[in-house]
Amino acid sequence: MSSRDDILGAVRSAKPGLDAPAPTVPNYDENYPADRAGLIDLFAERLTMMGGTWHALPEGQTVDDALQEALADKLGKTFDEAVIASNVPEVAGNRALTETDAPGSVHDVDIAVLRARFGVAETGSVAFSEAELTVNSIAYLAQHLVVLLDPAEIVTNLHRAYQRDDFVSANYTVFHTGPSATADIEGVLVRGAQGVRSLTVIPAPVQ
Template sequence: MTYKDELLEKLRRNTHEQYPMPNTPIDGISYDDTVKQFVDMSMSVGSKVVMAKPNEKLDDIVRNAYPQAKTIASNIAELTIATINPDTVAEAQDLNGTDVGVVYGQIGVAENGCVWIPQDMKEKAICFISEYLVIVLPKSGIVNNMHEAYDRICMPETGLGTFISGPSKTADIEQALVMGAQAARGVTVVIREE
């Protein structure tokens, strides 16, 4: 039995009275132009947004966005300029020094500009250790709000994923804004027709 199972079993044993969840429908915010709202919100939180042209190669998009990048990490098969694959490294530390990480996003949320990224790669550290992160998002995956996003999440086999909204930033120390404090210094969202 895992620690999680043990903990849940203890909670079940010590719960004396249970109440059903209320069935209250929640209508989240919606937008006339969900894609435009997502783009605007993504840019307001510090992301760059690229609307891919039909048949535009991902290699070209990444190279144009980050021409100086030497180490590009991705497990996306069509990205032939990737120099390291997060599925084949021995440990997460092997991704240290990655200039650009490129991952698939599943859902973009217009309400707050965040993107759901399922962990479909062996080492999720690529989302946080890269200096810059490129998220490839299907246009059809853009939804109005978090309620719609949670309804559409398809969990990968790992059972893990994360929402990312723009580059990492903090102003905790002396109220000075620091970019890339805990993760990528810059995020580019590539929106494509799929």
């Protein structure tokens, strides 16, 4: 028996025989808009505060057109030259993602287009599981992240996020709150330092 087993065995034997229910944690929904439109506006405000971009589709604009408009000045190359990995039917990418791809194999992706499982108004965050990512590293190694989000899937806060069945049942879940950023060096804020350089959220109901 290892030292680890000895330690854990001692902890188990000393564990109190208390059978008490977990405390009920409030949801704090009273601090958030009660209507859907207000919740969407709050999400967009918090997303922008964290350096992300909210790109609502004007009348007649497609998701593909919105993607090109949002990244036109950020890409540094033409869209014909860009490596685009798309996991959504609204955008035709030129780089397929498969579950057998090595994490480092997506290092050359310029734009990743994903659908978020849900959004959180409190923080302006979008949530992904392994189902939306296919290759978990795509959300970190891509230069630019474009996210489709169904406005009906925006919850008030992280308390509500943690209660969702799809959050509990996922093998892997990650929250992205704006693009990568750091202010460690002389207090200067730099975006895109350790991950995606931009994060654009497009409200788009699931078809």
